[in-house]
Amino acid sequence: MLSINWDDVWKMVETIKIPLIVIGVALALAVVVSIAVIRMNRPARKLTRSTVWVAAFVAVVVAVVSMMYGGFRTVLDLASGKGALTDASKAQVEGLGNDISDEGMVLLKNTDGALPLQKGSAVNVWGWASTNPIYGGTGSGSLSADNPTTSLLDGLANAGFSTNTDLSALYTGYRAERPEVGMFKADWSLPEPTQDMYSDDLLSGVRTFSDTSVVAIARSGGEGFDLPRDVNKETRENPYFSYTDNSTEYTDFQDGQGYLELTRPERDMIALAKQNSEKTIVVVNAANVFQLGELQDDPDIDAIVWAIPGGQ
Numbered sequence: 608m609l610s611i612n613w614d615d616v617w618k619m620v621e622t623i624k625i626p627l628i629v630i631g632v633a634l635a636l637a638v639v640v641s642i643a644v645i646r647m648n649r650p651a652r653k654l655t656r657s658t659v660w661v662a663a664f665v666a667v668v669v670a671v672v673s674m675m676y677g678g679f680r681t682v683l684d685l686a687s688g689k690g691a692l693t694d695a696s697k698a699q700v701e702g703l704g705n706d707i708s709d710e711g712m713v714l715l716k717n718t719d720g721a722l723p724l725q726k727g728s729a730v731n732v733w734g735w736a737s738t739n740p741i742y743g744g745t746g747s748g749s750l751s752a753d754n755p756t757t758s759l760l761d762g763l764a765n766a767g768f769s770t771n772t773d774l775s776a777l778y779t780g781y782r783a784e785r786p787e788v789g790m791f792k793a794d795w796s797l798p799e800p801t802q803d804m805y806s807d808d809l810l811s812g813v814r815t816f817s818d819t820s821v822v823a824i825a826r827s828g829g830e831g832f833d834l835p836r837d838v839n840k841e842t843r844e845n846p847y848f849s850y851t852d853n854s855t856e857y858t859d860f861q862d863g864q865g866y867l868e869l870t871r872p873e874r875d876m877i878a879l880a881k882q883n884s885e886k887t888i889v890v891v892n893a894a895n896v897f898q899l900g901e902l903q904d905d906p907d908i909d910a911i912v913w914a915i916p917g918g919q
Contacts, residue, residue, distance in 0.1 A: 736825030744829025
């Protein structure tokens with residue numbers, strides 16, 4: 608039996624809105640014409656009405672067929688059981704996904720053997736993205752909520768590391784869900800607590816917990832839209848784009864800054880991590896090349912890892 612996810616329902620409606628509009632317009636025109644010809648003589652009225660309704664019927668059939676072979680195709684395949692994978696196929700796909708994820712990680716910087724970390728050590732994990740990673744892209748690269756994923760925190764725990772739960776609680780309490788960058792509209796917002804949200808007690812706990820910090824930065828992207836080269840300008844001018852700043856006192860991006868640059872809250876967070884740690888490692892969770900020159904040249908950044916979306 609199919610379970611209903613209303614978010615998926617509305618997304619499905621978005622994918623078939625053009626055929627639905629065609630159906631609505633065709634039927635509306637047929638009704639209007641049928642009423643408009645009421646004063647014609649009977650043979651002419653009958654011919655006009657029959658012609659219009661035949662045309663409307665053809666338009667509706669074409670629209671329905673386009674939906675069946677377009678937006679509804681995957682849903683119908685799954686509902687009929689044709690889209691089911693065998694356990695062997697699932698295992699093979701999961702294994703391939705793990706291999707691609709492992710081999711796709713790139714070590715961009717590693718000063719004085721900062722990595723690998725000592726097995727079983729404690730780590731302060733910074734960044735809202737540590738609790739809400741990017742697992743895949745948009746459009747055809749998107750993922751299903753029905754399949755399991757492994758977050759950065761989960762991965763560290765699975766590998767035997769302990770993480771600062773007080774830091775993680777700050778991020779989970781800040782925002783639960785990642786803004787959606789979809790096929791038809793994009794919320795490019797990058798949730799990140801501002802510097803004043805890191806209390807003295809929290810920072811004292813960071814210093815006590817570990818001398819090593821891992822900072823997570825993430826960016827979405829994929830099929831549908833080009834990433835903004837000037838975030839402030841494009842989110843003002845493009846009706847399909849939006850962005851919500853983390854502070855009411857300043858904007859995350861300066862005018863002219865692109866989406867693949869660090870925001871002010873991210874810079875402030877990295878500065879706090881460096882001030883309260885002896886070793887600072889930055890993990891960039893993104894599918895696109897990120898502008899990391901300033902971190903590459905920063906002597907206080909000990910390592911940088913480019914972690915592609917890990918899939919599921």
